[in-house]
Amino acid sequence: MDFNWRAWNKILHRDIGYLSVATVFIYGISGLAVNHIADWNPNYTRQKVIISVEPFTSIGKEEIIAEAKTKLQLAEDPQNYFRPDSSTAQLFYQGITYSIDLPTGNVLKEASPTRPVLFEMNQLHLNATKGFWTYIADLFAVALIFMGITGLFMLRGKTGLSGRGKWFVGFGVCIPLMYWILYLYS
Amino acid sequence: MRYYIMFLLLFVLALNAADKKKFGKELTLKEKTKISDILAAPEKFDGTLVQVEGAIVAVCEHRGCWIKISSDREFESIRFKVEDGVIVFPMEIKGQNVVAEGTVSVKTLSKEELIKQGEMHAKEEGTTFDPSSVKGPQTTIQLMGEGAVVLK
Structure with a gap:
């Protein structure tokens, strides 16, 4: 054939x-x-919210975290904590970052969910x-x-x-x- | 048809078996270097392969081509840059700890180069950049990344 x-x-x-x-x-x-x-960002959308709370009075890491948890009504401890400069503290939660401007109490809550x-x-x-x-x-x-x-x-x-x-x-x-x-x- | 479905299932299983916490090459160094030591004396480490550990405090949202790793000292971090597409860091790793290996790169950038870089980074990070904040040439220190393992 x-x-x-x-x-x-x-x-x-x-x-x-x-x-x-x-x-x-x-x-x-x-x-x-x-x-x-x-x-544009084809992978993530960026969500930003500014939250205003009272200025932070704490200085040490543990105190800042405790104050942030109270003021921002966060139940859990953050995964990580970072001070990019003397007036800012960052708290990292799964998928959410809080950047706190300590002297003013302005908090930038950021999330980047996937598209x-x-x-x-x-x-x-x-x-x-x-x-x-x-x-x-x-x-x-x-x-x-x-x-x-x-x-x-x-x-x-x-x-x-x-x-x-x-x-x-x-x-x-x-x-x-x-x-x-x-x-x-x- | 049965074999076809089995073949597809094997594909999916193999995909899920991929290690989501390892990026790039295997880590080879036995000892870690403190990021604060690199930033304190960058010329001493220029061109050297180092292993560092810290929290991932920023991730390139556009291409996943860099992460920022916090130093062991407050107010310090180092950029861990990888080749576009060779390693792609997902945003989900932000806030987790990482052990990463890369070669220290120390470069002095001109004012114009810094402005260009600042604008590019701001676009990637979705922030704003003020060109007037650049006063003159500046030395930038970063790790040219080869491999990383993200820890819980």
């Missing part, structure tokens, strides 16, 4: 395409988000987790190359690669090539 490479080309393109749809969406959406990282779904997509897209995802991302990259190649041979005739396809492929090659040449010499 003759080996029908076009039929296999179609089968593999279709099934690997199905398998890759979710990852294509993740990389595509995250790509849009992180492309504009200079203009749901988008954060996870960005972590996968940028391979922030490293580990096993590196291999999955490699497989996905190979799958994309494979789909690019098999996609070229999906159709025959006027709409195939030998017809109008070659012009589109040519334009597709020219776009990054021309951009790079202009970038180098402009």
